[in-house]
Amino acid sequence: MTTGLIFDIKKFAINDGPGIRLTVFFKGCNLACKWCHNPESISPKVQKMYNAKKCIGAVKCIENCPNDALKMTSEGIVTDYNICNLCGKCAEVCPTKAFEMLGSEIPISELMKKIDNEAIFFDQSGGGVTFSGGEPLMHADYLIEALKECGKRMYHRVVDTTAFAKLETVLEVAKHTELFLIDLKVMDSAKHKEFTAVGNEKILSNIMELAKTNCEIIFRIPLIKGVNTSEENIRETAIFINSLEGNRKAINLLPCHNIAENKHMKLGNLTKSNVFEAPSNIETEKIISIFENFGITATVGG
Ligand code: SF4
Ligand code: SF4
Known part of the structure; x- marks a missing residue:
């Protein structure tokens, strides 16, 4: 296909x-x-975009990340791209679309x-x-x-x-x-x-x-x-x-x-x-x- x-x-x-x-x-x-x-x-490649202005700190993304790649900081949620595999689960549960995945097959x-x-x-x-x-x-x-x-x-x-x-x-x-x-x-x-x-x-x-x-x-x-x-x-x-x-x-x-x-x-x-x-x-x-x-x-x- x-x-x-x-x-x-x-x-x-x-x-x-x-x-x-x-x-x-x-x-x-x-x-x-x-x-x-x-x-x-x-x-x-697929990428992930984060908009700190839209983030309300709901932390659902952190809870939903299977790889523990997200951390709350004073500047918002930070992704550790050494362990993030771009699965998109954080974006799926973000209520305000602060995280968005870019690109799909x-x-x-x-x-x-x-x-x-x-x-x-x-x-x-x-x-x-x-x-x-x-x-x-x-x-x-x-x-x-x-x-x-x-x-x-x-x-x-x-x-x-x-x-x-x-x-x-x-x-x-x-x-x-x-x-x-x-x-x-x-x-x-x-x-x-x-x-x-x-x-x-x-x-x-x-x-x-x-x-x-x-x-x-x-x-x-x-x-x-x-x-x-x-x-x-x-x-x-x-x-x-x-x-x-x-x-x-x-x-x-x-x-x-x-x-x-x-x-x-x-x-x-x-x-x-x-x-x-x-x-x-x-x-x-x-x-x-x-x-x-x-x-x-x-x-x-x-
Ligand atoms: S402006 Fe067009 S050609 Fe230039 S980098 Fe962007 S998409 Fe590519
Ligand atoms: S894309 Fe997947 S691995 Fe990366 S931070 Fe989001 S939930 Fe975690």
Whole structure:
């Protein structure tokens, strides 16, 4: 039985492709962007999150832990991860959801039931299913199986990805996908590596090959001041997009914000982000006009 590690399934999503969508978030990403809004999606393993603000000291978690891994301290409940086996029993009994488990293995049949339940909204809105993450291409076998099942039912399929995977995987997924949403982060590879942990050579070459297929691609560019908002980077991004085969003239700009800071803290600060700023409205307008000069329509949001 094929299962996939999924950390969330969002109904009525309206920013992950056309119409009303069901978005499936895979857990595990081979990048580690310092501004990541879903830091809980980066580890490819089940994790446990603790929110001290929600904890009312009911200690049911301590009583229910089979491994004696929890201790009450002045800062709330502390887990000894040397002995915690992530069984999730503490989260099951927590009355306020101060403990939450992140990620569960879901068989394809169960996933398809959840997707089928939303099909009525796809039909009415021109929507469908979006596979996001984390990085969906890290779960290629499961992803392809789910895409094929969605294809049999004529659901519109979107894959939201960094394109950082083996080229064969990208091209196989493309056979079962109508639209790719691809993050283009920063064009200089050394800077890409500094901020995301990997260089971008493979990403750019995969995108060039993907553009030769019939798949629609929408690029999404997170705008992060000091990382990718310089005129030089925007020009290089536009030149790259214009070099691709097919009509790739629409992109989405996503000004970065720091909503994930709290999540980084709840994960125990292990992946604490830096503070990142979005460009001002004036700077964003300038970026839009640079893209316009290259014949590319850039829209904020999407
Ligand atoms: S690619 Fe996306 S999910 Fe992965 S670390 Fe970067 S922002 Fe987070
Ligand atoms: S996940 Fe299981 S082992 Fe870990 S603290 Fe909770 S109950 Fe104990």
